[in-house]
Amino acid sequence: MFSLAQPLLIFTDLDGSLLDHDTYDHSPAIEWLARLKAADVPVILNTSKTAAEVLPLYHELGLDAPFVTENGGCVYLPESWVINEDVDVDGWARVVLGASxxxxxxxxxxxxxxxxxxxxxxxxxxxxxxxxxxxxxxxxxxxxxxxxxxxxxxxxxxxxxxxxxxxxxxxxxxxxxxxxxxxxxxxETCSKGRACGWLISRLEQRLGTSVSSIALGDGPNDVSMFDTVDAAVIIRGKHDQPIEVRDEARTYRTHEHGPHGWVEGLEHWISAS
CATH class of the missing domain: 3.30.980.20 (Putative mannosyl-3-phosphoglycerate phosphatase; domain 2)
Structure with missing residues (x-):
C-alpha cells in the first residue's frame, strides 16, 4: 500500500482510463483528483493524445504537473519542474524523446x-x-x-x-x-515507460529523495509504463487486446471500466488513512 503522505507520482492514460472510452467523461474521478491535489501528489497525464488535445483537458482537470504526449514522444514541463530547459511564452518547456x-x-x-x-x-x-x-x-x-x-x-x-x-x-x-x-x-527510443522513468528521475532530483509511483491505463501501449513504476492498475478495457506485464504481483486488474476503474485502482493501492 501507498500513502498520500509519502512522495508519490501518479501516471495515467486518458481514453478508457481517466476518461470514459465512449463519452470522455471524467466525473467519477473528480473526488480523487481533488484528494491528490490537496496532498500535493502530481497526476501526470501519459497519453497518445497530442499537446493540443491535452492542454484543454489539463486545465479542465485542474492539474499543475508535467504531462506526456504521443505515447512518450514529448514531455511538457511546467516552470516548477524545469532545470535547464528553455521555457516558451506559455510557461512550458518541451522535451522531445522520440522522432519527429x-x-x-x-x-x-x-x-x-x-x-x-x-x-x-x-x-x-x-x-x-x-x-x-x-x-x-x-x-x-x-x-x-x-x-x-x-x-x-x-x-x-x-x-x-x-x-x-x-x-x-x-x-x-x-x-x-x-x-x-x-x-x-x-x-524506437520512445515509450510511455521511458517518459515515466525520465520524470521519476527528475522529481527525485528536485526533492533529493526517492519517489514511489503508480500507473493506470487500459491498453497494450501502457505496458512499458506499467513495467516502469512501483504499482500498476490495468483498467478493464472495452477491447479484447491481451495486456501482459512483467510482474503481476504489483499489478491490479480492475472490474470496472474507465474512470470508475481508475478510482477502483487507486483505492486498491492507496491507504485510506
Whole structure:
C-alpha cells in the first residue's frame, strides 16, 4: 500500500482510463483528483493524445504537473519542474524523446510505395474521417491531427503483413505500438515507460529523495509504463487486446471500466488513512 503522505507520482492514460472510452467523461474521478491535489501528489497525464488535445483537458482537470504526449514522444514541463530547459511564452518547456512526425511520415510513405502495404494514417485522413473513427467533434479532431512525434494509423492488411511492417519500421529506427483504437508509429527510443522513468528521475532530483509511483491505463501501449513504476492498475478495457506485464504481483486488474476503474485502482493501492 501507498500513502498520500509519502512522495508519490501518479501516471495515467486518458481514453478508457481517466476518461470514459465512449463519452470522455471524467466525473467519477473528480473526488480523487481533488484528494491528490490537496496532498500535493502530481497526476501526470501519459497519453497518445497530442499537446493540443491535452492542454484543454489539463486545465479542465485542474492539474499543475508535467504531462506526456504521443505515447512518450514529448514531455511538457511546467516552470516548477524545469532545470535547464528553455521555457516558451506559455510557461512550458518541451522535451522531445522520440522522432519527429515529419521523419515518421517520410518513412511511412517510402514503405507504402516499396512494400504495397495497406494502412491509413491521420495524415491520409480528412478531419471528418478522424471524427468518425474517434467520436470527436471537429475542433477536437483538428487538435488530434496536430502531432509532433507520432502517427496513429488504421491497419488494413493481414497480420503477416503487419509483422513485416513492424520489421520495416525497426530497420528505419521506428517502432509500432498498439493503443485502444489505433496502431501508433514513433521513434524506437520512445515509450510511455521511458517518459515515466525520465520524470521519476527528475522529481527525485528536485526533492533529493526517492519517489514511489503508480500507473493506470487500459491498453497494450501502457505496458512499458506499467513495467516502469512501483504499482500498476490495468483498467478493464472495452477491447479484447491481451495486456501482459512483467510482474503481476504489483499489478491490479480492475472490474470496472474507465474512470470508475481508475478510482477502483487507486483505492486498491492507496491507504485510506
Amino acid at each position: 512526425r515529419s521523419r515518421i511520415l517520410t518513412v511511412l510513405e517510402a514503405i507504402r510505395e516499396t512494400e504495397s502495404l495497406r494502412f491509413r494514417g491521420f495524415a491520409d485522413m480528412t478531419h471528418q474521417e478522424v471524427m468518425t473513427l474517434t467520436g470527436l467533434d471537429e475542433p477536437s479532431a483538428r487538435r488530434a491531427c496536430q502531432r509532433e512525434a507520432s502517427e496513429p494509423l488504421i491497419w488494413r492488411d493481414s497480420e503477416t503483413a503487419l509483422d513485416h511492417f513492424r520489421l520495416e519500421l525497426i530497420g528505419a529506427g521506428l517502432e509500432l505500438t498498439r493503443g485502444g483504437r489505433f496502431h501508433h508509429v514513433m521513434g
